Amino acid sequence: MQDAIRTGVSMQVPLLDLKAQYATIKEQVMPAISKVCESQALALGPAVADFEEKIATYCQSKYAVGVSSGTDALLVSLMALGIGEGDEVITTPFTFFSTAGCVVRVGAKPVFVDVEPDSYNINPSGIEEKVTEKTKAIIPVHLFGQAAQMKPINEIAQRHNLAVIEDAAQAIGASQDGIKCGNFSHCGCFSFYPTKNLGAFGDGGLVTTNKETLAQKLKILRDHGQSPRYFYGMIGGNFRLDGIQAAVLSVKLGYLDSWNEKRRQNAAFYDEVFSDTPVQSPKIDQNNVSIYHQYAVTVPDFWRKTRLVRRYSILCRCICRNASASLATDLVIYRLPNGFAMKFSRYRFIRNCHGNR
Numbered sequence: 211m212q213d214a215i216r217t218g219v220s221m222q223v224p225l226l227d228l229k230a231q232y233a234t235i236k237e238q239v240m241p242a243i244s245k246v247c248e249s250q251a252l253a254l255g256p257a258v259a260d261f262e263e264k265i266a267t268y269c270q271s272k273y274a275v276g277v278s279s280g281t282d283a284l285l286v287s288l289m290a291l292g293i294g295e296g297d298e299v300i301t302t303p304f305t306f307f308s309t310a311g312c313v314v315r316v317g318a319k320p321v322f323v324d325v326e327p328d329s330y331n332i333n334p335s336g337i338e339e340k341v342t343e344k345t346k347a348i349i350p351v352h353l354f355g356q357a358a359q360m361k362p363i364n365e366i367a368q369r370h371n372l373a374v375i376e377d378a379a380q381a382i383g384a385s386q387d388g389i390k391c392g393n394f395s396h397c398g399c400f401s402f403y404p405t406k407n408l409g410a411f412g413d414g415g416l417v418t419t420n421k422e423t424l425a426q427k428l429k430i431l432r433d434h435g436q437s438p439r440y441f442y443g444m445i446g447g448n449f450r451l452d453g454i455q456a457a458v459l460s461v462k463l464g465y466l467d468s469w470n471e472k473r474r475q476n477a478a479f480y481d482e483v484f485s486d487t488p489v490q491s492p493k494i495d496q497n498n499v500s501i502y503h504q505y506a507v508t509v510p511d512f513w514r515k516t517r518l519v520r521r522y523s524i525l526c527r528c529i530c531r532n533a534s535a536s537l538a539t540d541l542v543i544y545r546l547p548n549g550f551a552m553k554f555s556r557y558r559f560i561r562n563c564h565g566n567r
């Protein structure tokens with residue numbers, strides 16, 4: 211694609227092309243699925259245990275607990291940490307809906323702190339003023355594949371004895387100061403929704419932790435709270451990961467680093483393209499390695515008035531005539547009077563920079 215842009219040749223670039231990725235791994239994925247089918251160990255089972263071992267190593271975490279989705283990873287983490295009725299949880303408004311949705315589902319109240327304009331991640335300097343005696347946890351989100359500022363966030367959490375849960379749904383393989391996302395807190399929550407950098411053939415998720423007791427509790431909670439079988443010591447849910455998804459994920463995990471690296475190369479190319487335009491490219495903190503789950507840009511305020519920007523993507527013109535991009539309008543959890551999150555959400559353009567292209 212980069213050659214086509216340089217030479218001005220027009221080509222069709224879909225926002226996400228999972229078929230292209232599948233073509234490169236089909237030969238490995240199909241036997242892996244077939245093996246699970248032969249075993250009929252379909253819910254949890256050996257394929258899940260094997261994947262958990264591999265992904266724990268990849269994530270540099272002591273424990274990895276496979277669950278049914280990124281949403282359930284957040285939910286079961288909140289449950290495991292005992293967050294519930296009457297509690298408050300500080301998080302960012304600029305995220306996928308389920309970050310705050312899960313807080314409400316356990317009976318707690320999400321309290322929002324605005325984002326930093328450069329990283330789009332929660333601004334640590336706004337957190338402490340929102341801490342009350344009801345606050346029990348902070349959920350930073352590593353949005354678009356870049357880690358939130360975990361050092362100041364953890365300092366605040368320690369001062370006030372709060373739990374921290376990383377919403378790392380978009381950040382598998384991303385790191386800060388050489389430490390992989392998912393290791394800065396009690397629980398790291400990942401999503402394997404098909405469009406994620408590491409995507410299953412359906413839904414899937416993961417919780418990483420470095421605490422043994424927490425890992426044990428998470429495993430019990432993901433299977434209705436039973437331990438041993440048919441003895442229910444706590445109320446959990448059906449948050450189990452399927453064997454087939456784990457088998458697919460194990461294959462894809464072998465490619466993840468090279469796909470992420472390709473995304474970084476593509477992002478560097480986009481940075482170059484945008485360097486002499488008013489488009490603000492993603493700013494990656496020097497301590498972070500981003501996996502560019504999305505390449506999100508900010509456009510100047512006055513651009514929103516143009517019909518072109520409203521109706522279609524300016525990226526189509528800036529990058530490649532036929533490239534598709536999406537206008538993000540669905541990310542607002544609450545409206546800020548004049549805040550950044552609202553602005554970004556309505557006038558931000560997202561483009562994946564797939565590692566498999």
Ligand SMILES: Cc1ncc(COP(=O)(O)O)c(C=O)c1O
Pocket residue numbers: 279280281282305306308309351377379380400401402403413414415
């Ligand atoms: C930031 C964030 N949190 C949570 C989720 C929820 O993950 P899932 O779709 O696997 O339930 C997503 C997925 O889109 C996400 O992007």
